[in-house]
Amino acid sequence: MKLENIREIKGTIKLLTGLHIGAGNEVIEIGGLDQPIIKHPISHEPYIPGSSLKGKMRSSLELYLGRYGENGGPCQCGKPDCPVCTLFGVSGSKKEKESEIEGPTRIAVRDAYMTNKFKEDFDSGELPMEIKYENIINRISGTAEHPRPLERVPADVEFTLNISLKEFDIDKEKKFMNTVLACLRLVEKDGLGGSISRGCGQVKFEIEGIENWEEKAKAQLNKLESSNGD
Numbered sequence: 001m002k003l004e005n006i007r008e009i010k011g012t013i014k015l016l017t018g019l020h021i022g023a024g025n026e027v028i029e030i031g032g033l034d035q036p037i038i039k040h041p042i043s044h045e046p047y048i049p050g051s052s053l054k055g056k057m058r059s060s061l062e063l064y065l066g067r068y069g070e071n072g073g074p075c076q077c078g079k080p081d082c083p084v085c086t087l088f089g090v091s092g093s094k095k096e097k098e099s100e101i102e103g104p105t106r107i108a109v110r111d112a113y114m115t116n117k118f119k120e121d122f123d124s125g126e127l128p129m130e131i132k133y134e135n136i137i138n139r140i141s142g143t144a145e146h147p148r149p150l151e152r153v154p155a156d157v158e159f160t161l162n163i164s165l166k167e168f169d170i171d172k173e174k175k176f177m178n179t180v181l182a183c184l185r186l187v188e189k190d191g192l193g194g195s196i197s198r199g200c201g202q203v204k205f206e207i208e209g210i211e212n213w214e215e216k217a218k219a220q221l222n223k224l225e226s227s228n229g230d
């Protein structure tokens, strides 16, 4: 097995609606928001962790192909013909040992930071984060109760997209590049981060150097669907 190429998928992630990627409970400050977004510990700027985007790409592909693990967890089949396990990896020492896949996890998804224009606005205080109040409606009285403030990166903000894909000689037939595009298309159709069902997290990807990438993605989705389970 020989590494032939490391390809890069670069572009922007544009927010069509506010984005909420939660920081997790461990960082809640006393008197702070109860649903803060994740921010860089030093610059305090919001960002999209690579693990969040990668996880969403993976779970979207798993759902599309109906290839997921026990209890709805990630596919860990470790079969060489599984695009999910080959592209995104198999985790857990036991599963890793049992895996029949040759070579390392093919993709790496970098943390996505705001593009320069938005970073400058943020640094100068001109890009405040948005606070959205989510109410629970009391079914009997019809009034709103317990508003929970949800922090979001406002719509229209752009982040840089950077994914690298390792291509080995044994991968030639598999068109993994198109599968990565297909995953991004699925994320566009669903969303990124939390509270998607309440309107958050709609994104659009713009990919440098690939015009009409959505068409390639669509064709690959059809192809994957028809070859799935053979």
Ligand SMILES: [Zn+2]
Pocket: 067, 075, 076, 077, 078, 079, 082, 083, 084, 085, 086
């Ligand atoms: Zn698998």
